Amino acid sequence: MDINKKWGGVMIPSTVQLKKLIFKIGEVSKMIDVSPRQIRYWESKGFIESLRGNENSSRVYNFHNFMKISSIKYYLDQGYTLQGAIDQTAKHAKNMDFLRKFLEKSYHGIKQLDGKMAVNLGFFDAEKSKILYGLLNDDGEVQYKIVKK
DNA sequence: GTTCTAACA
DNA sequence: TGTTAGCA
Structure with a gap:
């Protein structure tokens, strides 16, 4: 910043440089109300990505993936299956990117x-x-x- | 205290 | 997916 x-x-x-804003898995878990187990599982399936600082082996998430996780959670709550939530999230990826850029630029x-x-x-x-x-x-x-x- | 991987009374 | 064990 x-x-x-x-x-x-x-x-x-x-x-505000959202690109540099990162969260640990426990923080994301509490903010979005998804379990760390779910987050790790989704990552193992390649649905989301995390940054792994070589300093330690723990995961950190940038704002892009924070929104992605939040989106998946949203669609799960809407009744979609995990794969369905993934598809909806991918479908709205452009909107998320736009929102992120807009927030940062405005x-x-x-x-x-x-x-x-x-x-x-x-x-x-x-x-x-x-x-x-x-x-x-x-x-x-x-x-x-x-x-x- | 937090996160990690692996595994399952 | 939850939860636990045993590490780091």
Whole structure:
């Protein structure tokens, strides 16, 4: 992450590199509610992949595989067989890749806007004269603001 | 405490 | 798939 913005005395990331975000098998297991046994089994079948740092022999998962595991779990809960869940996941792989890219590219940091926390979502126009910000109103709903640079 | 592989009262 | 054993 690009830690170069200061806000409220705390350093916050101005970009997020999901490619470098990794989780251990136990973390993935708790977050997605799939057993480590299942995760290892799916990997043995070649449905998912893990990174194995040579430092130790334990598995780590990048965001891509985290989403893949999450997707398989989702379709299993929907009633699909494992193979069916794998097929559905593969079918929607493009959507997952798109979402991952979008999340990574759309976040440009956080700043104070009119006394409120706002997410910089990047330039609104091709001329790069306006910036789109996302905020949360008092009801917790997302609202947007366009600010001239 | 966590993860690994192998194996199954 | 769960769970346990025995390691690292």
